[in-house]
Amino acid sequence: MHTLSKFVIIALAGALITPRIIFGMDQEAMRARILAAIEENERDRLRADAERERLRLNNKLCEAALRGHRDWIRPLIEQGADINGPCPRIYNGPPLLAAAWYGHADTVAELLAAGAQVDASNSRGETSLHYAASAGHEAVVDRLLAAGADARAADRNSDTPLHRAATGGHDVVIQRLIMAGADARATDRDGKTPLHLAALFSSGNREATVQALLQAGAEVNAPDKRKDSPLHIAAYRGNYQAVAPLLEAGANPLARNNEGEIPLELALASEQYTQRRGPQRPHEYAQTIELLQGAMTTQQTWGTPSYEAEPWRYTDEPHTIGRW
Secondary structure, three states: OOHHHHHHHHHHHHHHHOOOOEOOEOHHHHHHHHHHHHHHHHHHHHHHHHHHHHHHHHHHHHHHHHHOOHHHHHHHHHOOOOOOOOEHHHOOEOHHHHHHHOOOHHHHHHHHHOOOOOOOEOOOOOEHHHHHHHHOOHHHHHHHHHOOOOOOOOOOOOOOHHHHHHHHOOHHHHHHHHHOOOOOOOOOOOOOOHHHHHHHOOOOOHHHHHHHHHHOOOOOOOOOOOOOOHHHHHHHOOOHHHHHHHHHOOOOOOOOOOOOOOHHHHHHHHHHHHHHOOOOOHHHHHHHHHHHHHHHHHHHHOOOOHHHHOOOOOOOOOOOOOOO
8 A cells, every 4th residue: 555545544544533623624524535545545555556567568568579479469459568669779669660771571561451550750750661671671661652651751960860871781672662762862961971871881782872862863972061072981981892883873973072182182191091000901092092083183163173283192190081
């Protein structure tokens, strides 16, 4: 029995055996006041018990989604679990995000059939489509899009599912998103398009990823907020698989960013910095530099380059290291 209940019952007993007026109340008024307090305390207890049970069921539903236990979904919802309730492990997103992140396509289908909101987001503004695109789960992406998921949804950093798919180099997912209306020119909070992110990372077949985005209408020379083009980023990272298709699509090898740097300068400086730390991907930087130097022999396409009047600028530690 709760402590408050004990005190109330003791007080009630005292009131029943004391015929005089207490605090200006007669016996009947005091009895009514005490009974009301008992009822309110009981209601609070029941509400607390119900909330604990709701949280328990919600946590079970989140666990079922994470583990792909499709058969648990309906029974838990029938017992009172909130199909769109928060799951702490995925930034308070609903169970659908958990199932999407782990690639459980059948569980995603079951949650959608049971009424899950396809574009519900977590505290970071990420939807299930963001999660599925990040991980490259093609079957999950297909189910979400078929259910009407927004291919242009932006999280709090203005990242779209296409940004996530480009980051991971998931070419098939990129194609699915483009067909569903994703914008290849969308920018995140740093002004980066999906093409910038495809140039930034080297996992997967980056040449295919870059070509897919270019075919979808990505701007090959689009500058971000630092005036870095996708070619600047690919050169800096020694990502020759991205450099080649960018140049073929007309990327400007003489474009300068806010620091006045052209892509070749970034590649040379980054190569020196990484080599001082030990041999790291030397062939990738060598191929990147060769591609950029070859592109600059066709400089008449871009006009007279100003770099000829300037020595290459090397520093002990390029200011660009760690910017992306």
